[in-house]
Amino acid sequence: MIWNVGKYVSSKLHSSEWGDGIVRQLSEFIRLQDPTTRGWSYRTIYKMVQFFETYSSNEFAQLLLMNNLIANDDSSEDLEVAPIVPIASAQIPKVLFVTGWSNHQTILSRCKTNAERLFYMLYAGHEKLKNQELERAIQTNTMTSLLESGNSQSEMLKSTYPQSQVLFKDTAYLDFLGLPKIYRESKLRKDIVSHIKDFILELGKDFLFIDQEHSINVGGKKFKIDLLFYHRQLQCMVAFELKTTEFRPAYLGQLEFYLEALDQEERRSNENPTIGILFCKESDQDVVRFALNRSMSPMMIMQYKEQLKVGSVIQRSLVEYCKYVNENQ
Numbered sequence: 373m374i375w376n377v378g379k380y381v382s383s384k385l386h387s388s389e390w391g392d393g394i395v396r397q398l399s400e401f402i403r404l405q406d407p408t409t410r411g412w413s414y415r416t417i418y419k420m421v422q423f424f425e426t427y428s429s430n431e432f433a434q435l436l437l438m439n440n441l442i443a444n445d446d447s448s449e450d451l452e453v454a455p456i457v458p459i460a461s462a463q464i465p466k467v468l469f470v471t472g473w474s475n476h477q478t479i480l481s482r483c484k485t486n487a488e489r490l491f492y493m494l495y496a497g498h499e500k501l502k503n504q505e506l507e508r509a510i511q512t513n514t515m516t517s518l519l520e521s522g523n524s525q526s527e528m529l530k531s532t533y534p535q536s537q538v539l540f541k542d543t544a545y546l547d548f549l550g551l552p553k554i555y556r557e558s559k560l561r562k563d564i565v566s567h568i569k570d571f572i573l574e575l576g577k578d579f580l581f582i583d584q585e586h587s588i589n590v591g592g593k594k595f596k597i598d599l600l601f602y603h604r605q606l607q608c609m610v611a612f613e614l615k616t617t618e619f620r621p622a623y624l625g626q627l628e629f630y631l632e633a634l635d636q637e638e639r640r641s642n643e644n645p646t647i648g649i650l651f652c653k654e655s656d657q658d659v660v661r662f663a664l665n666r667s668m669s670p671m672m673i674m675q676y677k678e679q680l681k682v683g684s685v686i687q688r689s690l691v692e693y694c695k696y697v698n699e700n701q
Contacts, residue, residue, distance in 0.1 A: 374473060375464040378424030381417060422480055426489070427465055435486050439694040441467050470497030475506050482510045491515045491690055494697045499577055511680060512574075517541035519693065521672070524660055529670035532645060533606055536672070538696045540649075544574050544676045551678050557614050561585070561598050564614075578604045586611075588633045597630050598651075605700075608644040609634055612651050619655040619673055621663040628669045649674050 381398075384390040395417055402412040426432060436442045442465075467490070468476070475496045483489045495514060496506045521542040522530065529536050548570045549563045564571050565584050572579045579601045586600040599612035611634060613627045627648040634646045648671035655675045664673070 374420050375424055378420035382421045382424050419477055419480060423476060427468060432486050435490055436465060439690050441694055470494060474503045478503060478506055487690060488515060498697050505573060512545045517543045523657060525672040526664045526667040528668055529672055532670045535696055538693045539576060540672060542674055544674060545680055546676050547679050557616050560614050560616055580604060588637060590633050606644060609646040610649060611646060612649050615652045617653055619652040619660060623650055624663055627671060631669050645670055651676060
């Protein structure tokens with residue numbers, strides 16, 4: 373309905389049959405006919421027009437084609453024609469059905485490129501995000517954080533879990549903790565556990581919390597893992613080692629020891645190898661690359677930010693992410 377309304381109004385505007393004032397009159401007419409109806413304001417009708425014109429354009433069609441999404445769409449032939457001229461015959465791409473109208477309005481308002489729009493509609497659909505959660509995902513630059521996460525992952529993680537590069541972010545935002553300027557690792561851990569729901573939403577909804585300061589016994593000695601999770605899709609444990617400082621290569625040895633202990637002592641026969649995440653306040657990409665280059669464990673470096681400091685969104689191919697979403701529908 374939204375697509376067809378947008379198409380109809382767009383065609384009237386482009387043919388000069390209607391002016392801006394007519395759209396306002398239409399909105400008022402609908403309100404007078406049924407004062408209880410919602411969602412037909414002047415701004416919303418124009419959002420419907422934007423929805424249609426954006427996603428019936430040749431530019432968006434080419435993006436779908438490049439990311440192998442047109443194959444799932446019966447209207448591929450209609451989508452590959454030029455914009456404006458074929459407006460009357462354009463059909464809705466099926467990819468638009470992955471998320472709801474409220475999320476689409478947010479995406480149209482907040483995203484500047486079609487690549488961003490496509491990513492966030494797929495991400496919202498796959499993660500089943502509510503509108504507020506989508507707002508945060510855009511605000512915290514999830515597109516960049518996911519699509520560049522491979523730079524912070526060991527080769528063993530990538531080979532053992534090829535999907536890891538579209539499942540794990542390389543940056544997490546902890547603004548919901550309200551951390552002071554100076555704090556210890558124990559404070560960070562306790563605050564994360566106190567806000568575990570928000571923390572899991574930041575990481576991804578497939579994470580299940582198991583324990584904090586999880587004890588493992590090796591050689592008659594007890595060691596404690598800061599945070600232990602289980603990942604539903606990958607079917608493996610995920611161990612977090614928290615650091616309130618910049619990443620240092622020496623930290624990897626401790627985490628690799630924990631992974632080996634978990635795999636030997638606690639991993640069940642139906643579970644996959646444990647993943648380790650070193651959770652640091654900052655990280656230098658060159659240091660991370662050198663440190664992970666010879667690592668034989670499935671692990672990654674994830675940095676966290678105490679406050680929202682949104683940077684630019686990368687412009688790169690979405691092929692791998694779109695392939696992953698298609699395979700996991």
